[in-house]
Amino acid sequence: MLWNMTSHYTLKALDIGINTHQEAVAYMREDCHVCRAEGFTAKSRVKINHGSRSVVATVNVVDNDVLPEGHVGLSKVAIQRLGVGLGDDVVIGHADVVASLAAVRKKVFGNPLDGTDMQAIITDISDHLYSDIEIATFLSVCAGGRLDTDEIVYLTQAMVNAGKRLHWPGREAVYDKHCIGGLPGNRTTPLVVSIVSAAGHVMPKTSSRAITSPAGTADTMEALTNVNLELADIRRVVNETGACLTWGGAVNLSPADDVLIRIERALDLDGEGQMIASVLSKKIAAGSTHTLIDIPVGPTAKVRSGVDAGRLASLFTQVGAACGLKVRCVLTDGSQPVGRGIGPVEEARDLLAVLRCEEDAPSDLRERALLLAGHVLDMAEHSGLEIAQQKAMELLVSGEAYRQFLRIVESQGGLKTLQDARFQHAETALLGGTLRSIDNRKLARLAKLSGAPSSPGAGLRLYVKVGDQVATGAPLFTLYSESQGEQDYALDYYRQNADMFVFE
Numbered sequence: 001m002l003w004n005m006t007s008h009y010t011l012k013a014l015d016i017g018i019n020t021h022q023e024a025v026a027y028m029r030e031d032c033h034v035c036r037a038e039g040f041t042a043k044s045r046v047k048i049n050h051g052s053r054s055v056v057a058t059v060n061v062v063d064n065d066v067l068p069e070g071h072v073g074l075s076k077v078a079i080q081r082l083g084v085g086l087g088d089d090v091v092i093g094h095a096d097v098v099a100s101l102a103a104v105r106k107k108v109f110g111n112p113l114d115g116t117d118m119q120a121i122i123t124d125i126s127d128h129l130y131s132d133i134e135i136a137t138f139l140s141v142c143a144g145g146r147l148d149t150d151e152i153v154y155l156t157q158a159m160v161n162a163g164k165r166l167h168w169p170g171r172e173a174v175y176d177k178h179c180i181g182g183l184p185g186n187r188t189t190p191l192v193v194s195i196v197s198a199a200g201h202v203m204p205k206t207s208s209r210a211i212t213s214p215a216g217t218a219d220t221m222e223a224l225t226n227v228n229l230e231l232a233d234i235r236r237v238v239n240e241t242g243a244c245l246t247w248g249g250a251v252n253l254s255p256a257d258d259v260l261i262r263i264e265r266a267l268d269l270d271g272e273g274q275m276i277a278s279v280l281s282k283k284i285a286a287g288s289t290h291t292l293i294d295i296p297v298g299p300t301a302k303v304r305s306g307v308d309a310g311r312l313a314s315l316f317t318q319v320g321a322a323c324g325l326k327v328r329c330v331l332t333d334g335s336q337p338v339g340r341g342i343g344p345v346e347e348a349r350d351l352l353a354v355l356r357c358e359e360d361a362p363s364d365l366r367e368r369a370l371l372l373a374g375h376v377l378d379m380a381e382h383s384g385l386e387i388a389q390q391k392a393m394e395l396l397v398s399g400e401a402y403r404q405f406l407r408i409v410e411s412q413g414g415l416k417t418l419q420d421a422r423f424q425h426a427e428t429a430l431l432g433g434t435l436r437s438i439d440n441r442k443l444a445r446l447a448k449l450s451g452a453p454s455s456p457g458a459g460l461r462l463y464v465k466v467g468d469q470v471a472t473g474a475p476l477f478t479l480y481s482e483s484q485g486e487q488d489y490a491l492d493y494y495r496q497n498a499d500m501f502v503f504e
Helices: 033-038 076-082 101-108 115-126 132-142 149-161 189-198 217-222 231-241 255-267 272-285 306-322 344-355 363-381 385-397 400-412 440-449 484-495
Strands: 009-015 025-029 045-050 053-062 071-074 089-094 175-179 203-207 243-247 290-297 326-333 423-428 433-438 459-462 475-481 501-503
Touching (some): 009 033, 009 076, 045 076, 053 076, 071 076, 071 089, 101 115, 115 132, 115 149, 132 255, 149 255, 175 203, 175 363, 189 203, 189 243, 189 344, 189 363, 203 217, 231 243, 231 400, 243 400, 255 272, 272 306, 290 363, 344 363, 344 459, 363 385, 385 400, 423 484, 440 459, 475 484
Parallel strands (some): 009 071, 025 053, 290 326
Antiparallel strands (some): 025 071, 045 053, 433 501
16 A cells, blocks of 8 residues: 555555446455545545546445455456456545535425536436435436426436437438336337338337336347447448347447436336436437337326326427427326236247237237337328328238348347246136236236346246136236246235235
């Protein structure tokens, strides 16, 4: 350990082998002279430099026998960002004051944020200057309808400005589609992209991973092909096929969004203003000019009433227009899950069945995808919704949509074989009768407790729909998991929530 005149200290780096996700952590001995000299304690923020690289890290204090004297332990993400090797010298000092936190405190006390405030916050979050606690504070004070329309516009623009953008020279119109979620199994996006791009329209779809659901589009597509494409590869795939189905987080499009999503997932929070900014910033960054927003409405969906859905649709349209994006919103049935599979692999099985026009393909997923594809085609061709939906159906039935899907997948790296989960458990109905309701939120929670989406094969396959006559002992669902512990944990939750399926 060395001390210099600027109160910076040199310690040797040690990979402590701990995955702290995206928050850099520095582990320092309780007798470390750096801590004593500078007053660092647990949760202090420090700046660590190695050559031209630097990170801001949160201090954790450990027992003396955990680390050799003169060393600092670094979490995996800190090691990665600094590019250090074992025993390399790193320089440690106080982290600079993050001025934008004053804007967060401004919002805590109920004051509106302007464009400068929002840009400063999002830039600092993108640069990993905020701790997880500080990010959670920002998300919490923005949730619950606390952002007005102007603030949502500022947030959207700030998220776009903080990352890279795709441009499509010579393409006058570029299309996208998004579902706001809350409906298990609603994996329509790959179907819509395949149909619309088969019709000759450009649809570069960059998707997020799951926030509060058992699978996002990127999670499901990753079970089928490579979704971690660089910008140059995305351009190549779109130039070759007219579309792509990739993970947006891999290419630094609206990078703050992926940081925020990680904390939202931990909080099980998906605030309205943040959601709108998240969705639209990704569309704008991907170069889209027109976007369709699917808003499922139902008693256990993310949006519970038509009034709430109408207000959300109005916000999407207003914010989109302010950012130069044409937005059409469609309110759809959110009363029960869509398809039969819930979780990445099981949802992939359903979408393949629809694309292949298999006899037992889930009809509700098929019809929903045709409705949404028809809306996008109508936006593109102005033919009227009825004619557009008929065209969508012809592209699906003829097999052209499936051939287009295969072209996209092949260009992204080829089609994978879907992997079966190690553990399966079939659950049957304890009582018979007419199935009156399925709780979307609890069913999604059940699939998540089984391991989805972290384990792609985890989730469940559903055998009943609302309105079905179900006999006592008839199959309800099969649960899939990668460990006995996850299976037991999920089944315990199911047995404590008997109202997940309501029979009359």
